Amino acid sequence: MGWGGRIGWFVPLWRWRLKCFIRGAMLTSTEGSAHPRMRFNPSFQRGGNGLTQQPRNGRAPSVKDVAAAAGVSLGTVSNVLNRPAVVSTATRERVERAMADLGFIRNESARQLRAGTSRALAYVMLDGGNPFFQDVAEGIENAADAADLSLFVCNSGGRAERESKHLDRLVQQRVQGILITPVDPDASHVADIARRGIPFVMVDRLSSTGDHCSVAVDDVLGGRIAVEHLIDRGHDRVAFVGGPESIGQVRERYQGAREVWEEFGKPAEDLIHLPTEALTVSEGRSAGERLAGLPSRRRPTAAFCANDLLALGLLQHAVTAGLRVPDDLAIVGFDDIDFAAAAAVPLTSVRQPRQELGRTAARLVLDEATNPDHQHEQATFVPALVARASTGTVRR
Amino acid sequence: MGWGGRIGWFVPLWRWRLKCFIRGAMLTSTEGSAHPRMRFNPSFQRGGNGLTQQPRNGRAPSVKDVAAAAGVSLGTVSNVLNRPAVVSTATRERVERAMADLGFIRNESARQLRAGTSRALAYVMLDGGNPFFQDVAEGIENAADAADLSLFVCNSGGRAERESKHLDRLVQQRVQGILITPVDPDASHVADIARRGIPFVMVDRLSSTGDHCSVAVDDVLGGRIAVEHLIDRGHDRVAFVGGPESIGQVRERYQGAREVWEEFGKPAEDLIHLPTEALTVSEGRSAGERLAGLPSRRRPTAAFCANDLLALGLLQHAVTAGLRVPDDLAIVGFDDIDFAAAAAVPLTSVRQPRQELGRTAARLVLDEATNPDHQHEQATFVPALVARASTGTVRR
DNA sequence: TTGTACGCGTTATCAA
């Protein structure tokens, strides 16, 4: 059975349900004007708050119902909704009264159909379990809220096929714009979005082609300041903890680390790469085990982690293993999520302006959606080191 | 200017944008059947992936465009989409080809309008900054995904007026069902949802009235096992850290704590309430300060925190202040978020089945949406203590 | 097997 069949099956149930919840509702005497349309809708009832209605056949009341109840035409109701000034006070009040009585609520689908686009944005995030992206999402939501738009928040969980599925659905929904932190910025299903002309902003990744907006911090620079800070503190052997390399952010933060390491004339083999399979707390713990397993003369005295989750996992392992942080092992994270400061040994981290990334991305996508002179923009933020106890002491 | 004006202004921009991105796209010779409708759409082009089209006046291609391009009627296209079996292979392929060429994507608004309901669920969460709710949301999203539904994730941030605004929008969107962890379960705007007949499930709160489904753990029991665990470990003075009392979860966890404290014959004044203004890490820190400020003979040797965020804040303050955890201060949290286990002193916590709460809630809301025999259900889960290092030792 | 015609709820245009 195809979709049509299922839809046809849904509708009666919907009616059935309405019929059920009506049972027990307070019903008072029928009221309303003597408008002839009224006889087609004989079941209007009035209750305290307009929710005790059973308009027509069980569907939600429409402008048509309101018009009938108020004894005016459909166009007038529309005017009350969209150009209140143009309708006389008396009729407007009558219509408003009818809307309240019926519990009328505008149907967004119909408005969308008419308008050609929905009143929603969407953010497809890379990892819902990482508070960093939640904070970005919060920034977006605030901006969306201010523009009176709803926000679809989707989570790809790092899986390309799930991301693609989400995007398909969002395009079907005709969302006004899509913000995404992509699994792979070069994936075709990502490029297709911009090519369709849907306002589109890449978050936490810069566009290489420049054919859409993007918002990110300079990850290479972030890697640089993290490692420079560790060099400052006198560390001569440093671990870079992070992976997989398919993640651009990881690559660039590592690159920044290597650059500055080299510039300070340190031997490349003293910047030790501990690859991880994901940017998670548990991968951080496992990296900690590998780190502890190194022969002591090869063992780093500090670690720069590609994000805070890894750093927290590493920190946990270190403390459990009896290492003193920062004396035995200094740790720098990346993102500066709230939990970094809240760790038992507060974590030094490279701060990204999380909410502002989101706000800016939303601003750009809205500009693309509304401004005919929109120019694609690559908004780059400068990361900042927030030094805390986990790198507290200067060595030697 | 009212909304109508703005919409009217949007549409031309939309066209303008499409015109722009088309520039530079590869254009090949016009192709297609000689169907007469074709002349109304003279600008069809074919490219590699169907995205280089400029159908009609800049709007996304509709079934009508597909029909014209394939040289069939509109109904046939619809049949291809909804009852592929009923259409001959040859025409079906021709239609599918046309859809691919044009980059046709179904318009959800139109489907919704027709179907009377959207293909989306919604979850309004209480605190987006708390990973607990993110995990619940993830459970919901997985279930929604399996049912091929989109999920609106909204965040009230504990503010009733924001929650109400979200709910208004969701009702306008005609979502299939609403899941919510409400600021106040008894608020009228919450009750209105269920009264409207919208499938509705309360998450992390039980329904008192029974006129809708709900999913939660037994918070009183959770409070009991937390404090019983501390009593087991030999603690005679315990703090309950949590607030505000307007949050039902806080009240009930506290109640459970008091019950078991009394049952063990402990004097009521030795269960010390440290109220907080929110369930956040920073409030946990501030509670830590107050705790440290107590005279030593009144100072608790253990703390039960109303959630893990408070516990992490308290832990952080304790470590910073030089207290040993658990020797000087044992700590129990609630929720067992991932960061609890990842804290530098892994946190003992009362575990809620976070994802399962979400999955169950989604299951219930879908049942209400589709099953005519749906009965409201109060799904109660049993919390479980997860003992970790933060309460590690038995005292005395 | 395919095509025609109508309705979903809203908004905008135009006429009264």
Next chain:
DNA sequence: TTGATAACGCGTACAA
């Protein structure tokens, strides 16, 4: 100031 009517895109009777 108000009313009638035609779209928007899709799904589906019903007719051919």
